[in-house]
Amino acid sequence: GNSVTQMEGPVTLSEEAFLTINCTYTATGYPSLFWYVQYPGEGLQLLLKATKADDKGSNKGFEATYRKETTSFHLEKGSVQVSDSAVYFCALSNNAGNMLTFGGGTRLMVKP
Amino acid sequence: DGGITQSPKYLFRKEGQNVTLSCEQNLNHDAMYWYRQDPGQGLRLIYYSQIVNDFQKGDIAEGYSVSREKKESFPLTVTSAQKNPTAFYLCASSIGVYMNTEAFFGQGTRLTVV
Numbered sequence: 001g002n003s004v005t006q007m008e009g010p011v012t013l014s015e016e017a018f019l020t021i022n023c024t025y026t027a028t029g030y031p032s033l034f035w036y037v038q039y040p041g042e043g044l045q046l047l048l049k050a051t052k053a054d055d056k057g058s059n060k061g062f063e064a065t066y067r068k069e070t071t072s073f074h075l076e077k078g079s080v081q082v083s084d085s086a087v088y089f090c091a092l093s094n095n096a097g098n099m100l101t102f103g104g105g106t107r108l109m110v111k112p
Numbered sequence: 113d114g115g116i117t118q119s120p121k122y123l124f125r126k127e128g129q130n131v132t133l134s135c136e137q138n139l140n141h142d143a144m145y146w147y148r149q150d151p152g153q154g155l156r157l158i159y160y161s162q163i164v165n166d167f168q169k170g171d172i173a174e175g176y177s178v179s180r181e182k183k184e185s186f187p188l189t190v191t192s193a194q195k196n197p198t199a200f201y202l203c204a205s206s207i208g209v210y211m212n213t214e215a216f217f218g219q220g221t222r223l224t225v226v
Contacts (some may be wrong), residue, residue: 032212043118043202043217044155051212089154093212100145100206100215104154 002027006103019077023090031094033073038087118218133188135203143209144186147202
């Protein structure tokens with residue numbers, strides 16, 4: 001079956017620092033890949049997605065590139081803000097008989 | 113605006129009582145899901161439904177029940193058999209269960225047993 005592995009948190013950064021949250025996956029077929037963000041006390045919001053190899057998803061300064069050769073979808077942002085403090089989930093879905101699969105989440109804490 | 117609505121946002125239950133969490137979507141999605149999230153943890157799938165009048169157990173279905181009488185609605189009942197029900201519950205929907213598409217989430221219901 002499918003699986004998603006994220007780096008464990010928390011990740012603590014100072015404002016304006018560079019962010020990388022690693023995500024690797026195993027899957028059959030050709031999955032779509034997603035990053036979701038969860039702010040305290042709220043549901044998950046889709047942050048960005050990529051549907052095929054070499055696609056780059058981007059939103060709100062975050063970006064991630066679908067790397068089939070390394071089965072990775074790392075989340076990056078050049079300059080984080082305090083308001084980016086949240087939990088980030090990597091996920092995948094495919095049409096090969098497996099459901100939407102989430103990683104365990106990575107908590108990001110940005111200090112002023 | 114299209115979306116998923118969960119209610120209530122906060123819910124308190126006495127031990128031994130059943131309680132039902134509401135989830136409604138107007139996205140015309142066939143698939144709906146219930147997840148449980150414990151503090152500092154990821155998501156665990158409780159139940160999912162691919163179509164009206166059909167639903168399947170997820171990884172932690174014991175002590176929970178669902179129904180899917182309408183496409184728009186997928187209520188979750190937390191029964192007294194659930195030994196540790198205090199958690200954050202998230203409802204989601206997608207076009208289909210086995211498709212290359214994202215899920216859309218509600219704002220969650222925080223259930224506390226008192």
